[in-house]
Amino acid sequence: MRILSGIQPTGEMHIGNYLGAWKRLVELQTSNECFYMIADLHALTVPQKANELAQATLQKAVELLSIGIDPEHSTLFVQSHVSAHTELAWILNTLTPLGELERMTQFKEKSKKYRANINAGLLDYPVLQAADILLYLPDGVPVGKDQIQHVELTRELAKRFNATYGAIFKEPKALVAKEEEGAKIMSLKDPKKKMSKSDPPDTWIGIFEDEGIIKRKIASATTDSGKDVAYNPAKKPGISNLLTIYSLVAEQPIRAVEKKFQKKGYAPFKKAVAELLISKLRPLRSEKKQLESREVYLREILRQGAKKANAVASRTMEEARRKVGFLQI
Numbered sequence: 001m002r003i004l005s006g007i008q009p010t011g012e013m014h015i016g017n018y019l020g021a022w023k024r025l026v027e028l029q030t031s032n033e034c035f036y037m038i039a040d041l042h043a044l045t046v047p048q049k050a051n052e053l054a055q056a057t058l059q060k061a062v063e064l065l066s067i068g069i070d071p072e073h074s075t076l077f078v079q080s081h082v083s084a085h086t087e088l089a090w091i092l093n094t095l096t097p098l099g100e101l102e103r104m105t106q107f108k109e110k111s112k113k114y115r116a117n118i119n120a121g122l123l124d125y126p127v128l129q130a131a132d133i134l135l136y137l138p139d140g141v142p143v144g145k146d147q148i149q150h151v152e153l154t155r156e157l158a159k160r161f162n163a164t165y166g167a168i169f170k171e172p173k174a175l176v177a178k179e180e181e182g183a184k185i186m187s188l189k190d191p192k193k194k195m196s197k198s199d200p201p202d203t204w205i206g207i208f209e210d211e212g213i214i215k216r217k218i219a220s221a222t223t224d225s226g227k228d229v230a231y232n233p234a235k236k237p238g239i240s241n242l243l244t245i246y247s248l249v250a251e252q253p254i255r256a257v258e259k260k261f262q263k264k265g266y267a268p269f270k271k272a273v274a275e276l277l278i279s280k281l282r283p284l285r286s287e288k289k290q291l292e293s294r295e296v297y298l299r300e301i302l303r304q305g306a307k308k309a310n311a312v313a314s315r316t317m318e319e320a321r322r323k324v325g326f327l328q329i
């Protein structure tokens with residue numbers, strides 16, 4: 001299969017991003033053709049500082065390589081290095097009813113959060129994401145649950161373009177894990193809400209965070225009434241979230257984890273979750289430390305990635321231009 005996925009450059013990768021999508025994206029590399037993108041254009045929809053964006057983008061490349069994204073297997077590139085993304089987004093805009101964008105959950109949430117900056121880009125965000133995807137003609141788009149709506153719109157826009165101008169685009173499938181397999185890792189403080197890097201730091205765990213901080217954050221994670229370590233997202237969202245995290249990191253089924261901690265109570269279970277996370281994340285941290293000093297190497301990977309991504313995207317874009325009816329010279 002051809003696979004495409006993306007991540008925004010800002011904020012440190014947290015265990016929601018990792019367990020919900022990127023751990024699988026690492027596994028998918030061996031037997032698929034993968035395009036992985038750092039979505040710096042998307043990051044502009046909320047206020048950014050110009051002097052920090054490039055650094056954050058490079059840092060995201062470090063993070064992706066540290067978790068195991070392998071440039072020998074995958075094309076790792078930066079969205080703004082491939083201008084076809086914005087070009088196709090414009091064409092897709094003209095096929096997108098405004099009402100469909102206004103209904104998007106992420107738009108509604110972000111426009112509440114950033115009331116002082118409800119810009120057109122925030123509304124148009126999913127159309128750019130559709131362009132990101134369609135240009136590469138992928139079969140699958142592995143993402144967390146929060147992105148399903150965007151992939152559905154992508155399929156809709158592919159259909160609409162194909163019907164209006166002639167068939168070019170594939171209708172890719174969102175590849176989403178099951179709920180207990182990390183589709184949505186929840187906030188540590190409010191386990192009914194998804195873990196999000198734009199929320200306060202005590203609600204999420206960065207995958208490269210200090211061991212002491214991981215311990216503290218897990219210890220202070222919201223749990224539920226009662227004292228059984230049991231998986232029941234409706235009645236015990238806090239403990240269920242921790243069980244999901246443990247199960248994914250240990251690569252053991254939730255039932256087995258439940259059994260292991262059945263009679264032990266919350267505090268020893270939380271301690272075990274923290275210890276497991278710390279030991280599994282430790283090698284990623286040391287990988288990151290090494291890569292951080294290799295800026296020339298990092299830039300070269302992104303240069304090669306841009307070249308490969310541009311080759312594919314510009315071919316699709318050329319075809320789209322022709323179908324739309326732009327003058328050829």
Ligand code: TYM
Pocket residue numbers: 004005006007008009016017018019020021022039042128129132133141142143144145146147182183184185186194195196
């Ligand atoms: P972003 O940067 O918010 O998140 C990156 C990936 O992490 C997943 N994710 C989660 N999964 C489970 N639980 C959570 N709490 C959680 N939080 C985040 C996201 O679903 C995503 O898979 N718009 C995208 C970036 C993007 C993209 C694309 C993705 C741009 N173009 C094209 C796929 C294809 C975003 O903001 O992801």
